[in-house]
Amino acid sequence: MQFVTRVGCIGLGPFNLSFAALAKNVPSVFLECWEARKKFNWHPGLLLPNAYMQTSPLKDLVTLADPTHPLSFLSFLKDKGRLFTYLNAKQKQVKRWEFTAYMQWAAAQLTSIRYNSEVKDVLWSQEKGFCVRTSSGMHYVQNLVIGAGLVPYLPKFVERTTIPVIHSSRFLSWDFQQLVKKRVVIVGGGQSATDIVAYLLDMDIDFYALTWINSRNSWWSLDDSPFVNELFSPRYTHYFEHLKPHKRAHVLRAQRYADRGISLASLEALYEKLYDYRFREKKKNICLLPSTEAIGFSTENPKALICLQKEMEKEFVVQADVLIMATGYKNKIPSFLKSIKENMLFEDPETPVLDAHYKVAWRKKWHAKLYFQSGVKRQKGIAEDNLSLMSYRSAQILNDIVGHAYYKLPDQKALQFFGHPSINFFD
Numbered sequence: 001m002q003f004v005t006r007v008g009c010i011g012l013g014p015f016n017l018s019f020a021a022l023a024k025n026v027p028s029v030f031l032e033c034w035e036a037r038k039k040f041n042w043h044p045g046l047l048l049p050n051a052y053m054q055t056s057p058l059k060d061l062v063t064l065a066d067p068t069h070p071l072s073f074l075s076f077l078k079d080k081g082r083l084f085t086y087l088n089a090k091q092k093q094v095k096r097w098e099f100t101a102y103m104q105w106a107a108a109q110l111t112s113i114r115y116n117s118e119v120k121d122v123l124w125s126q127e128k129g130f131c132v133r134t135s136s137g138m139h140y141v142q143n144l145v146i147g148a149g150l151v152p153y154l155p156k157f158v159e160r161t162t163i164p165v166i167h168s169s170r171f172l173s174w175d176f177q178q179l180v181k182k183r184v185v186i187v188g189g190g191q192s193a194t195d196i197v198a199y200l201l202d203m204d205i206d207f208y209a210l211t212w213i214n215s216r217n218s219w220w221s222l223d224d225s226p227f228v229n230e231l232f233s234p235r236y237t238h239y240f241e242h243l244k245p246h247k248r249a250h251v252l253r254a255q256r257y258a259d260r261g262i263s264l265a266s267l268e269a270l271y272e273k274l275y276d277y278r279f280r281e282k283k284k285n286i287c288l289l290p291s292t293e294a295i296g297f298s299t300e301n302p303k304a305l306i307c308l309q310k311e312m313e314k315e316f317v318v319q320a321d322v323l324i325m326a327t328g329y330k331n332k333i334p335s336f337l338k339s340i341k342e343n344m345l346f347e348d349p350e351t352p353v354l355d356a357h358y359k360v361a362w363r364k365k366w367h368a369k370l371y372f373q374s375g376v377k378r379q380k381g382i383a384e385d386n387l388s389l390m391s392y393r394s395a396q397i398l399n400d401i402v403g404h405a406y407y408k409l410p411d412q413k414a415l416q417f418f419g420h421p422s423i424n425f426f427d
């Protein structure tokens, strides 16, 4: 008789969906995935019709772990009868709506998913392992994989304002009529802000003025060149995770346009739109402000947004009726882990110590295993916040859970040698 291990996944974004897809074939794993939503979705608040993926469709749920797996993006296209049409469309990148449809197709084939199941708490039992309390009941598992995502980041000053504020993660739930004849301010210099401005122009919204505040000193494009792309590889992850924490933080800052930049195609399309808007339509109500940070509202005038031109070190005021914050996401240890948090080892309050298999290091020995998929960039490197290594990482975690290489993950070559070239110089 085969020993079966019970595994629970908390949160079903792409990362744990990848895990569930790969676990489908593993007979020694009994899996349950708890997801708060009523169906699979991928950042639905910003699922704009023209938004493109920033990553190759081969970085799908399964391919980099097992190119023959039936839940690959190519299998999806074949199943939907559009493999040839897809090739004929010659898209440089897949649109986000299509990749979302692919993931929904894969999710529909998995019996391990429990929707409408928000995890409230994880408790520890010496006899039974983790006890997961969800909105639909209690469950005991020996292994837990956390994929609850990141949380939207808003600077403190917006909490006190009285004007409407929306974070980009909820953008599509906005009633766009609220923007008509208004002085709209958008804050953020990345892909989300760029997609939102392009969308507002396509919608032909009749705003009074649009001010775009970008704390970066330009609209930097995503570096998608081959040498930089080697940072999104298992070899680089292996190198990065062995650096000292302060070095890792420094390295990540230096690499930020390799994952936080804007895709060149989006920038070119938007520049062209803005050009037409200004010179064909002769409209002058859009203003782009680089090197500028929104720092607060005036106490005398609740619509006066105080901004700092960072390079000139000078403050000025922009009038805002509505604020759109495309200010990204931050790491936070999920509150449902509060009961077991004290047995976890941390590098800093939001960064647990993880081993090579993404497993948490315990203070006092527990026989159960806790893995993190979401929010591990600080420990593992630039590839971890996006889809690049998700299937490879999921396979690593699965292999660790079952105790052998169910998925063979042979070393993949890189043209750069990451590390000190004392051994294996030419490998």
Ligand SMILES: Cc1cc2nc3c(=O)[nH]c(=O)nc-3n(C[C@H](O)[C@H](O)[C@H](O)COP(=O)(O)OP(=O)(O)OC[C@H]3O[C@@H](n4cnc5c(N)ncnc54)[C@H](O)[C@@H]3O)c2cc1C
Residues within 6 Å of the ligand: 010, 011, 012, 013, 014, 015, 016, 034, 035, 036, 037, 041, 042, 043, 046, 052, 053, 054, 055, 117, 118, 119, 120, 147, 148, 149, 150, 192, 336, 373, 374, 375, 385, 386, 387, 388
């Ligand atoms: C707009 C946007 C576009 C992006 N585009 C790309 C791209 O093109 N390429 C790329 O590589 N990366 C992209 N990324 C980055 C990356 O793909 C995402 O951040 C990815 O979604 C991370 O997956 P995840 O599974 O960790 O978390 P998420 O996708 O955030 O999913 C987390 C899930 O956990 C659930 N959850 C949370 N708490 C609980 C709980 N207590 N109980 C039950 N369920 C819970 C949530 O409902 C959610 O479904 C993009 C990010 C954004 C915001």
